[in-house]
Amino acid sequence: MTLTGIGVTVRQAGPDDAVGGVLPRWVALPESVEEIAALLRACAEQDLAVVPVGGGTKLHWGAPPERCDVLLDMCCMNAVLEHAAGDLVVRVQAGATMDALAAELAGKGQELALDVPSGAGSTVGGTLAAGLPGPRAFRFGTARDLLIGITVVLADGTVARSGGKVVKNVAGYDLGKLFAGSYGSLGVIAEAVFRLHPLPAERRWVVAEPALDEVPAIALALAASQAEPSAVEVDRPDPDGPLVLAALVEGTAAEARARALRDVVGGGEVIGQPPSWWGRVPSGEVLAEVRFPPTATGAVLDAAAGAGTALRGSPVAGRLLLATDGQLAVSALRKTVEDAGGRVVVLATPDSGVDRWGQISGLALMRRVKERFDPGRRMSPGRFVGGI
Numbered sequence: 001m002t003l004t005g006i007g008v009t010v011r012q013a014g015p016d017d018a019v020g021g022v023l024p025r026w027v028a029l030p031e032s033v034e035e036i037a038a039l040l041r042a043c044a045e046q047d048l049a050v051v052p053v054g055g056g057t058k059l060h061w062g063a064p065p066e067r068c069d070v071l072l073d074m075c076c077m078n079a080v081l082e083h084a085a086g087d088l089v090v091r092v093q094a095g096a097t098m099d100a101l102a103a104e105l106a107g108k109g110q111e112l113a114l115d116v117p118s119g120a121g122s123t124v125g126g127t128l129a130a131g132l133p134g135p136r137a138f139r140f141g142t143a144r145d146l147l148i149g150i151t152v153v154l155a156d157g158t159v160a161r162s163g164g165k166v167v168k169n170v171a172g173y174d175l176g177k178l179f180a181g182s183y184g185s186l187g188v189i190a191e192a193v194f195r196l197h198p199l200p201a202e203r204r205w206v207v208a209e210p211a212l213d214e215v216p217a218i219a220l221a222l223a224a225s226q227a228e229p230s231a232v233e234v235d236r237p238d239p240d241g242p243l244v245l246a247a248l249v250e251g252t253a254a255e256a257r258a259r260a261l262r263d264v265v266g267g268g269e270v271i272g273q274p275p276s277w278w279g280r281v282p283s284g285e286v287l288a289e290v291r292f293p294p295t296a297t298g299a300v301l302d303a304a305a306g307a308g309t310a311l312r313g314s315p316v317a318g319r320l321l322l323a324t325d326g327q328l329a330v331s332a333l334r335k336t337v338e339d340a341g342g343r344v345v346v347l348a349t350p351d352s353g354v355d356r357w358g359q360i361s362g363l364a365l366m367r368r369v370k371e372r373f374d375p376g377r378r379m380s381p382g383r384f385v386g387g388i
């Protein structure tokens, strides 16, 4: 087996290249969409399994791959290809870091309205494929919602595009929706086209310490407030400690609107910088994401508090992250959350025996999509829901 002679830089893998403990044989460093396609064609001919990697910050999320021959490193595809500032649109290669993209856009007074923390090296492709929503998803949606076009390379080397700069559609499929949150299991995201927003003139945060059982009513009132918060988040790093609630307002008259929100919360202070935890994933060996409808906020917060973990997330968007270095009683938590209409996904855990995904509605459909895009099961096999 060989990957030489296809015009793609390939090196032998080392211990640092392991994905969930599975060591690939090679690391490939494509520099163009065509090179990704050539590489995936060669892998298809030799039945080699491929795991794409961006910044590598979340390779421990999802199950370890069943097999991994080639780590496809997107680091050389890191250009902002086209920033049409007048149209509030950007086209970017998937290996570009979110920091580099943010710097480029800020130069023209614009932003991609996600809250990915700076400094980690997270890439555009990894952010899309990992699919985690941030605080401002409440107002602007997730990376998937801000995506208006995507170029992907499928397991057989086919290049497919949808939306934005349309060249050719894969008939009947919304590629952006499918590839967002796909953990590299359907193919390689090569380029993305995003809708942008102007950088807000001002930002203010209202920060308060309500009791846990006051949060559902406060969240409802904040979500309905005419002061229009862009985000409302809670944070409780210590399961026995106080809970902090923070609400963000952006744009004109931010100070006055923040004071109006403070009245809704019933106290607190207005500050000009985010709390240190804002938009950050809480740390812990075990990390679970809970999604729930607004009606279930009280039940889910109680269940999360009972789980004895750090908790952080949005009571208005119905999303919490629970983190611990100890044990998380996943089955009990999942039962309570599912009874309330929500669901629990374990994003990261060192315990291979844990059911990461729980019951997934639509799993049969997802299997059919996997079969259509990657019938040979070469793209990140076993990483995703239901062993996809």
Ligand SMILES: Cc1cc2nc3c(=O)[nH]c(=O)nc-3n(C[C@H](O)[C@H](O)[C@H](O)COP(=O)(O)OP(=O)(O)OC[C@H]3O[C@@H](n4cnc5c(N)ncnc54)[C@H](O)[C@@H]3O)c2cc1C
Binding pocket: 051, 052, 053, 054, 055, 056, 057, 058, 059, 062, 074, 094, 095, 114, 115, 116, 117, 120, 121, 122, 123, 124, 125, 126, 127, 128, 129, 130, 131, 132, 133, 134, 135, 143, 183, 184, 185, 187, 188, 189, 190, 279, 280, 281, 282, 380
């Ligand atoms: C609002 C927000 C806030 C966040 N806050 C934090 C935080 O505080 N701390 C933190 O650690 N993380 C945080 N994250 C998550 C983190 O930013 C993403 O998980 C990260 O962007 C992953 O990027 P990466 O390049 O490191 O991906 P990687 O770790 O390289 O890959 C992640 C997954 O995507 C797949 N993948 C990577 N690139 C591609 C590609 N081109 N095509 C197909 N599949 C691919 C990989 O196979 C893997 O399954 C946040 C994310 C958001 C959106």
